[in-house]
Amino acid sequence: MVMKFQAPKGVSEYAPPRSLHFEVVRESLISAAVQAGYLLMELPVFEDTELFARGVGETTDVVTKEMYTFEDRGGRSITLRPEGTAGVMRAVIEHGLDRGQLPVKVWYSGAFFRAERPQAGRYRQFYQVGIEAIGLNDPEIDAEVIATADRSLKKLGLKDYRLEITSLGDSQSRKAHRVDLDKFIAGLDLDEATRTKAQVNPLRLFDDKRESVQKQMENAPLLLNYLSEESTAHFNAVQSLLQSFGIDFLINKRMVRGLDYYTGTTFEFIHEKLGAQSGIGGGGRYDGLMKQLGGADLSGIGYGMGVDRILLACQSEEIELAPLGKLDLFAIALGEEAKLKVAQIVNQLRNAGLTVDMAYGDRALKSAMKMADKSGAKFSLVLGADELQMESIAVKNMDSGESQSVTISSLEEFLRDS
RNA sequence: GUGGGCGUAGCUCAGCUGGUAGAGCACUCGGUUGUGGUCCGAGAUGUCGCGGGUUCGAGCCCCGUCGCUCACCCCA
Known part of the structure; x- marks a missing residue:
């Protein structure tokens, strides 16, 4: 095992x-x-x-x-x-x-x-x-x-x-207070452990959660009055x-x-x-x-x-903590040839400082789109055989669902401006 | 260091007085030709923390052990 x-x-x-x-x-x-x-x-x-x-x-x-x-x-x-x-x-x-x-x-x-x-x-x-x-x-x-x-x-x-x-x-204020506080604590009814605790730091007793101790500490001298x-x-x-x-x-x-x-x-x-x-x-x-x-x-x-x-x-408080950075683009390739091109585009956009992720392997388009959705990317793009020939790609706005045609060379500029 | 609670699928949990396991979410695939967020369908997944005991039979009972958790204490 x-x-x-x-x-x-x-x-x-x-x-x-x-x-x-x-x-x-x-x-x-x-x-x-x-x-x-x-x-x-x-x-x-x-x-x-x-x-x-x-x-x-x-x-x-x-x-x-x-x-x-x-x-x-x-x-x-x-x-x-x-x-x-x-x-x-x-x-x-x-x-x-x-x-x-x-x-x-x-x-x-x-x-x-x-x-x-x-x-x-x-x-x-x-x-x-x-x-x-x-x-x-x-x-x-x-x-x-x-x-x-x-x-x-x-x-x-x-x-x-x-x-x-x-x-x-x-320190002088604290010393004067400590003397009085020690005196005060000496007169209280406390168990052994509490007494040891008070010897190390008498202020601790102010913080004690037991009611019996709280009650006794009610009239204890307060440091604030010794300033x-x-x-x-x-x-x-x-x-x-x-x-x-x-x-x-x-x-x-x-x-x-x-x-x-x-x-x-x-x-x-x-x-x-x-x-x-x-x-x-x-x-x-x-x-x-x-x-x-x-x-x-x-x-x-x-x-x-x-x-x-x-x-x-x-x-x-149920405060929604919005993630810091969102993806500018999520890229999807269809087919072997397109994969190379997408990898290249993604790499280039990252070099240009954009935040980009992509679908790997041979995922069905539907499944890849789901990934794009979950990634929270602002835009997605699908690149297949058609786009390879046309040099222009449909870039989809994931919020509105609308697509628009952008040439590969102007992709960076487009993402930067939107 | 001292107490209490709990340990069942990746997560949250259900499982009546013992008869060898389920739900929701998440995940994967699909609802015909290349487009997500809703909906529907299908699928995969567990040595029921571990070890021992009782029993014909234990996730459920007993003992031990490990782990988690909450509180004391202390502090961010």
């Missing part, structure tokens, strides 16, 4: 026709970034393990139990990237961009990896499109980043999502900018982010029709990260949008 292979557990992969929808979503996310002046940063999918440990945070769940880590042949510890920001920082530093004109604005797109138990919208290999703006600590750039994320969703026609924002303040004057002013400025852009948002005083590097403005896009994994994108400021990784002491802000989840969101 032959072994049957299947994709590794929990990976997201897309075969036609769904891959076309995936492509539309990804391209839409990318174009929003490009529109806002961000430039491509193409990165490796694996990095030195230490980069993520230091960048994302030694105690985070991502680093402690969700990374794909292995040793390469030179004995180096390598990790498949679980997120994008650390790699971007590394590359910015490595290429000296942090010493050039600021802000550095880059976008990236690709696969990320986390060794988690798969579930709806959560995969071990998943796709993100993200941007990072480095070297400018101005509310203006915060608002730009959030607006760009929002635009990338709106471009697709998404409606049933909400934007939640908060500010995690500067310094400066942080508050910054956060207020971001809010007024968003309002002036006409972007709706909610302030979530209990927002929790899983990565340690976040500071100040933090945000999340949540889709209302998805399952438990409803976060379709998120991001925030990470003002100490660059320095932490050995670069200049620059602030930064960025986001990561989940392509897989956004595709699911589009489906849940």
